[in-house]
Amino acid sequence: MAEYQLCCFAQSGHSYKAALMLNLIAADWAPIFVDFFNGATRSQAYRSDVNEMGEAPVLLHQGKKLSQSGLILTYLAERSGRFGGDNDDERDEVLRWILFDNHRFTSYVATSVFQRAIRNAGDPAVHAFLQGRIKSAFGIVEKRLASLPFITGGKPSIADISMCGYLYYPPEHLGFDIVADYPAIAAWLERIKALPNWEHPHKLMPGHPSAAAA
């Protein structure tokens, strides 16, 4: 059995954050498929035995069950000594951007993607609301990445790994085109992509329809 097991599914950008980190640090890990689109995370069993928050990812390690991608990233950074920052100030800055990501960046992108995917485009007013929130948060990040290679400075961290969670999915999922609208963010995504052991979410995690045909 692999040292780390990750409950995840291919369309979950939150899961991808954890899967990508495990791959970047070359951990011994294996995915466990969570059948989200058939209601797995809403089941009583999942909520009582795996995660009462009803979400993926969940990391299984040495009898622990850790949920929330930001905690999983912090946990893996501490254990591997990688991507977590080298001193208290750097660790503070990393946590600051992980919180921003959870509060304002990935959060609205993820909600928008799932609203569109599950509810077939959803209500136009809600879509416009979410796109407005995304635009505000992406504007802040675009400005910052115009002068910094990574979100906390000169080197990649778990804050970058957190923030890129949903951004390698195609524009039709996101509802906007990163390359056209946010060139500094697009360039930053290429820098993350160039890290050793980077892989696309559909390759790292099970459950994408294309996997059956591959």
Add this chain to the structure above:
Amino acid sequence: MAEYQLCCFAQSGHSYKAALMLNLIAADWAPIFVDFFNGATRSQAYRSDVNEMGEAPVLLHQGKKLSQSGLILTYLAERSGRFGGDNDDERDEVLRWILFDNHRFTSYVATSVFQRAIRNAGDPAVHAFLQGRIKSAFGIVEKRLASLPFITGGKPSIADISMCGYLYYPPEHLGFDIVADYPAIAAWLERIKALPNWEHPHKLMPGHPSAAAA
């Protein structure tokens, strides 16, 4: 000058998390008023000199400027040795709930409050969408607090301080009534209120209209 200074305003539940923590640990602190409703956080000066995320709170301490309430709470817990958890497992659990709070709990409450306050009730579809998200997150927390006195177990932590940020404001601000709809959450709020040095947000932070008349 006080040891800690907190950029904040009375209506900001995110700011309240930091202000309440400073008060609970009996820190030497003073608020600095951020005139949010007259555009202070959107100004170029605030974004370039105080916080590029354009948000309150910001904690000023020993030349540092810390934003994101979750980071401020963690920073204060580490320095005071209070409310942060007593070992790695407890600290992990505290961070897990702070992330949940930022991602799904306070986040939608805060957005709903400001949508209603600033945009005069906003679009009904958006309001319904936000209330649906709130209901989902509050259901998870209500269930947990029915059997635990505090969100991470038997003792209060910065996860509780984070999660209660917007919940002492009146029902007409929130758009729902906690006492009627979520009795376990209401009882938990009373337990937090009973902690030594607890104060209401309008008393801890400047800028509430009633303060001028008081």
